[in-house]
Amino acid sequence: MAVCGGTHGNELAGVYLLRQNMRRKRKGSMVDPVTMVTVLTNPRAVQRCVRYTETDLNRCFTHTMLSAPVSDVTPYEVVRAQELNALLGPKGDSAAVDLLCDLHSSTANVGLCLIAHSDSDWICLHICKHLQARVTNVAQSSHKHGRELATIPVRYVHYDVPKCEAYTLHSVGKHGFAMEVGPQPHGVIRANVFTAMQEAVHLTLEWVRLFNSGTKEATLPSML
Template sequence: MITNITVVGGTHGNETSGIQLVRNWQRFGVPAAYQALNIDCYLSNQAAIDANVRFLEEDLNRQFTPALLNKQPQSQEARLAHALNQHWGPKGSSEIDLMIDIHNTTSAMGATLIILEADEFHTQLARYVKQQMPEANILVEDEKPYAEHGYLCTLGQRGIMIEVGAQPQGVLRADVYELTHKMALAILDFVLLYNSNSVPALPPCDVFRFIENITFPLDEQGERLAMIHPALQDSDFKPLTQGDPVFTTFSGQVEQWQGDTIYPHFINEAAYHKLHVAFATATKAQL
């Protein structure tokens, strides 16, 4: 049974769809159709929300690995992570059955459901969301065990993320908000079906399984030598094959993809600027 659900916004303080959804549900109540569920709505990084920034010192959504939670916190976000672990956890022993953390991206990823495990529950969830939202993408990040991820949602016994874009940082777009709201309701609808053993038999759906991050070319001083090629920009979850253009160098050259066919996402994500991440890669599979 999935009884206790926590819906989180504001893990990144300038990703406004989740912030607004949580505020709306706090003000007007969670829709009555879900009264059988114990749903808590929570804004996780109020200081970053107030400043309209992703974070103040460190990314809160990377602070929840077992190693970091057992380490003396130094930054404001690390201290907040320890406090949230006490409030909701400790990690691995939480009474939260499902944590839904809502995010935005500046990349053209549309409505994306991110799952961290491919067990029966998450497989059924992915298939149901895809049935209800054919336009949605399912991203599977199970390259490491669930507990080893540093994501805030892993404080729950189960944790998933909603990621919707493209939306500029600090801006609320109605179309992006509506996709966020639609996916949140689809997840809650699934939980009701799951709890009553009424999930319909659904066929496998296409998913994208994370591989690795690709960084921009850099010089010896760590300065970028290139930018995303126009043919790749806004082509999230579309196939990138050998010979396709990836980067346009500032000297006027075109760098091409040299590997196997992959599916890029988080293309030119603004939040990853400091990390020089150009995009993430994935394979396409069925779940």
């Protein structure tokens, strides 16, 4: 599994979540329940706190752009997309990462959304169902302690583009989705948005662990 952040360099919740996880791993205080690769996808844009430096990285994962020849004038994000495809893919290949979660934040009041290119990807649908059930429980418990997760909705958004034609980073994985949380202004980080994303990633890893262990809870038919 791969968890990516910083695809848009001014969407900071995912960036800070990855940095937190990396610090914990270095200190040995974090043990992943599943094998997980974390990738800061657009480090130049993150450093400048801008959406992108030359072109939108999250529009660079078509087969045409991934196979385009690279020269001195090729935009940085196109080069970076090819590097990420080599690391996490290749797109459409059996060697691609099994599950790719790309972290985003939005200025819109979207709550917590999983955005996928299929309305029948059973893994993404099961993860969404797990989040819908568990985030509600966590939110109610957190609300008792004065935290701000109490009313966050969890939605599944089907972006109707065939995966073979998709241009997003999460289309590189065998299964994949963008996790988008909002509202949060660009270039800042809000505690409630960060906490919601942190909990959602944790619950995604929890579902994968349950599925890998053959636990019945993770293999129930989807009720979405």
